[in-house]
Amino acid sequence: MSRAVFDSSEYQRRIDRTKEKMAERELDALFVSDPANMNYLTGYDGWSFYVHQGVIVTQDRDEPVWVGREMDANGARATTRLDEADIRPYSDDHVQSPVDLHPMDFVAGVLEDLGVSDGRIGLEMDAYYFTAKSYTRLRKNLPEAEFEDTTLLVNWVRIKKSEQELDYMRQAARISENAMQAGLDTIExxxxxxxxxEAIYSALIDGTEEYGGDYPSIVPLMPSGDHTGTPHLTWTDRPFRDGDPVIIELSGCRHRYHSPLARTTFVGDPPEEIRETAEIVIEGMEAAMDAAEPGVTAETVEKAWRDTIAKYDVEKEDRIGYSMGLGYPPDWGEHTASLRPGDETVLEENMTFHTIPGLWFDDFGVELSETFRVTSSGAEPLADFPRKLFTT
Structure with missing residues (x-):
């Protein structure tokens, strides 16, 4: 029995919208290998993305076709609503094969069976789990096909969230709040x-009294001391010391939907430089969120941040946010709109962003972040957590 977390109408809407985008590109078929996009179109949810797998969408079939390892076929039966004919497993001798078999050989056979072997086929050429060899094997097996790079086609369909998706992201935000508090309570x-x-991970899985949590797409990030100038470090067995700034970035996860949250704490009494930097980050982030509303561009939101920090003679070249939601390792971002100069994506209601305007210097950094939904009246933060520099 399927444990799909959305009803059939939700998946049908997603498939129909994807087919509209395919028609605009004159595609006969689309091979989706990004596990988040596979989940989005079918509900498939398994830790099987370390081997080749995918979902095929064609214009003349109502339902997608799942292709994956034979031992994962029961996972497709358990998590999707697909009929048995739409679940196409390949044998295990295709995995790290000693006899020069490759999963894309099997995928090519499925595409041929679906009648699109000489058609225009979209591929997610820059997806994490689609390799160069995958492409060369498909080309070898389907010499009459015309392949097109459609890396972000489904990602752009995903950018506006349904009410049920937003509910899961709000639930993820409750988990994020609990996990952040657990981390702050432990650091001393x-x-x-x-x-x-450990405390953060326990809270991420414990979830709330009403529901549990899932594993996040990115592990908790927790640089400390002079390493807080480098935002993507994790943790060590080093004890926290008096005078350490500590950054915590994490996300609760509910049915693969995320709501990231970041805060900075300080072990002891923070120096004035760090206090002032935290105030600048908070003021700039709030200015950016105040600017976020339907009809403005992503770069307009970033400019509100940039103009604010410029008053303090501070510059930041990195983007300050990105669209996100559904995700699998190694990333919860959608890889579409970014809050940065030059991004002219027009914000629409029910888009969701993680805004993370940290300031990182050679010897310290300060980071605060919020996940927000674009509403008709502005930005709605999903978490309810104090925006301040914490101390222990």
């Missing part, structure tokens, strides 16, 4: 960094 002088990570 003499406590090893891994104990704070």
């Amino acid at each position: 002088e003499g406590v090893p960094e891994y104990e704070a990570a």
